[in-house]
Amino acid sequence: MQLINENLAVVKPAAKRWGAMTMFNLWANAAQSLAGYTLAATLFLDPNANAWLVLAGIAIAAILIIILLNLIGEPSVKCGIPFPVLARASMGIRGANVPALLRGSVAIFWYGAQTWFASHAMSLLLREWWPQTGGGQWLAMDQVDWISLVLVSLIQALLFFKGINTIRWFINLAAPCVYGVMLALLWMLVIRSDGQFTVTASAFFDRPVASWGDGLFQLLKVTGTMLALYAPIILSYGDFARFCRNESVMTRGNWLGITINMTGFAIIVLLTTIAAQSVFQQNLANPTDIVQKLGSPELSLLAAIVFFTATAGINVVANFVAPVNDVSNLLPKYLGFRRASLITLSLAFLISALWPAVIKQIGLVAFVNWMGVFLAPAYGVILAHYYLIERRALDVEQLYQSDSGGRYYYCYGWNPQALLTLLVTCMAITLLAVFLPGGVMAGVDWLLAAAFASVAYWGLAKRR
Numbered sequence: 001m002q003l004i005n006e007n008l009a010v011v012k013p014a015a016k017r018w019g020a021m022t023m024f025n026l027w028a029n030a031a032q033s034l035a036g037y038t039l040a041a042t043l044f045l046d047p048n049a050n051a052w053l054v055l056a057g058i059a060i061a062a063i064l065i066i067i068l069l070n071l072i073g074e075p076s077v078k079c080g081i082p083f084p085v086l087a088r089a090s091m092g093i094r095g096a097n098v099p100a101l102l103r104g105s106v107a108i109f110w111y112g113a114q115t116w117f118a119s120h121a122m123s124l125l126l127r128e129w130w131p132q133t134g135g136g137q138w139l140a141m142d143q144v145d146w147i148s149l150v151l152v153s154l155i156q157a158l159l160f161f162k163g164i165n166t167i168r169w170f171i172n173l174a175a176p177c178v179y180g181v182m183l184a185l186l187w188m189l190v191i192r193s194d195g196q197f198t199v200t201a202s203a204f205f206d207r208p209v210a211s212w213g214d215g216l217f218q219l220l221k222v223t224g225t226m227l228a229l230y231a232p233i234i235l236s237y238g239d240f241a242r243f244c245r246n247e248s249v250m251t252r253g254n255w256l257g258i259t260i261n262m263t264g265f266a267i268i269v270l271l272t273t274i275a276a277q278s279v280f281q282q283n284l285a286n287p288t289d290i291v292q293k294l295g296s297p298e299l300s301l302l303a304a305i306v307f308f309t310a311t312a313g314i315n316v317v318a319n320f321v322a323p324v325n326d327v328s329n330l331l332p333k334y335l336g337f338r339r340a341s342l343i344t345l346s347l348a349f350l351i352s353a354l355w356p357a358v359i360k361q362i363g364l365v366a367f368v369n370w371m372g373v374f375l376a377p378a379y380g381v382i383l384a385h386y387y388l389i390e391r392r393a394l395d396v397e398q399l400y401q402s403d404s405g406g407r408y409y410y411c412y413g414w415n416p417q418a419l420l421t422l423l424v425t426c427m428a429i430t431l432l433a434v435f436l437p438g439g440v441m442a443g444v445d446w447l448l449a450a451a452f453a454s455v456a457y458w459g460l461a462k463r464r
Contacts, residue, residue: 001402002333007325007340010396011080011242018243018424022168023253024260026240028175029313030233031265034117034287036314039229040269044204047241049218051270054446055263057222062262063229066254067232069241072379073254075386076238077247079396080435082234083322084329087378088399090385090457093406094413095099097330098422099235104326106232106372108344111319112351113359115156118311119149119352121288124336125300125307128292140357147352156312157345158322163337167316174313181306184270185287188294189275196278201351204274216224226262228372231446235375236322259282320344330344376424376446380453387456425453 030036043054083103087096119246123144130144141149190197209215236309244250276284276293284290291303317444320341328340329436335343398407410416429449 001093003087003088003400003402005336006339008082008085008332012395016080016119016243016245017247018240018247018253019167019245020164020253022172022254023240023244023250024257025172026317027118027254028179028261028265029171029310030230030317032310033114033138033314034121034174034307034310035114036229036265037269037287038184038285038325039225040266041273043222043225044273045283045285047207048214050207050209050215051213052239052324053209053218054222055266055270056070056202057219058226058266059259059263060219061223064223065234065262066258068379068450069237069254069258071243071383071387072234073237073241073250074162074392075394077244077250078392079394079431081396081399082325082438083238084325085399086238086386086394089390090381091255091378092410092413093402093408093417095410095415095419098345098419099234099375099382100326100329102371102378103232103236103375104323104344106375107236107319107323108328108347109351110232111315111323111344112346113355114311114315114319115152115353117151118308119152120145121307122152122304123148123306123410124288124292127395128295128297128300131323139353141353145442146390149236149349150313152308152311153345153349153352155308156320157317157341157404159312160316160345161338161341164321165314166322168243170316170410172314174309176301177266178306178313179268179312181302183297185290185303186275188299189279189290191273191456193278197275200278204270210352210453219442220374227444227446232322232372232375232388233318235379236325239321239325240317244267246463263353289337315442346360373429373445373449374422376429377422377453380425380450381421381457384457385418385452385461388454418457421453421457424456425449428452 012075040058043049043057044051047056071080076082079086083411084096084100087099091098126144126148138146160167193200209218241250272287273284276282276290280290280293284293288307289301291300322345324337324340327343328335328337329453386394395407401408402413403409426449432445432448
């Protein structure tokens, strides 16, 4: 049984070229998605939410995310291994496929969803130039929709097929471009607001908080929501961290990248939302709607390019590299980077094509979000094994050994204690969700599940 290929091999010190600036731009790309913009804008537009509390909740979430990333990233930086290989230490050489496939499935789903959002935005904006186009519909999309979807999918595929060095180049290029256009859009809206910007801003920041308890609930809700948004990236962070020069670079890049980009992007979203409301007297949470209302064909074309760039950025960070490695881990002998990429991109395109006609109608989004919560126990088990069982000293050679006497072979390649912990924790999450308010559990359930799984696995592993 072969357990290694170019995707899963240890990154040699000479190939560790990612510095703090690359990590900073990595997190800029993670922040700059259409879904992330809409989510943040929705939080600010909540009539019961005070803008100061929302910003505070995002800042708290940023600190928690940094801590989680640094913990899961350390073994990958030290050993040069991706997430599926790291999971072998605790789950077994075959058991690692359980969290890897779950993570990969969630990522492929959201790759397809993000691609559809970008192509839909592009098709809407392109109609500013060619308003008469359209034609008959198939799967709830007309000709412009399909052309936009195919173009967005192909351009992303061409970028990502080039490998990790091209991905690194794109990450460093995309982040400043998106920020530049967003700031230009904000400036244009402020100028058009005709002095109403400050009046509208006061309404956002001066919203009364009913009580101390209500304020705490708002804070927890925002913090949990942002944790939920970043949770899928956290588990497989090692897929990127292994390319960092050292732990110091990773830590510095995370602290700067997460704090500045999460809070900075949130501030830009807040100011843009305020400016859009002062200009159009409407609550606009989608940047595509704002650009459409400005009515500039030139701006529409530029926005289409930027929305694609933002989508490609979040896809490469959260939804491409991870599933490619996860798919490759299934059959390392046969599924190298290109084949695993082709499988990932094909499945993602299928999700995109079925999104408007099928997936939106049957409510799979909530189901996939729930699958994402089940990644938390895997995070807890992996951390407990690395820090409490292995004492930060993995046997890297054994992670690639399939013989029955191997250190991570366990029971036919499966670690029963780890899998039992996953099962019990997932059941506990389900019960908590039934009996506790959803607003409190959103995102916070991820932390609770990870902590419970860590303690439970440690207790079981000590008895082995």
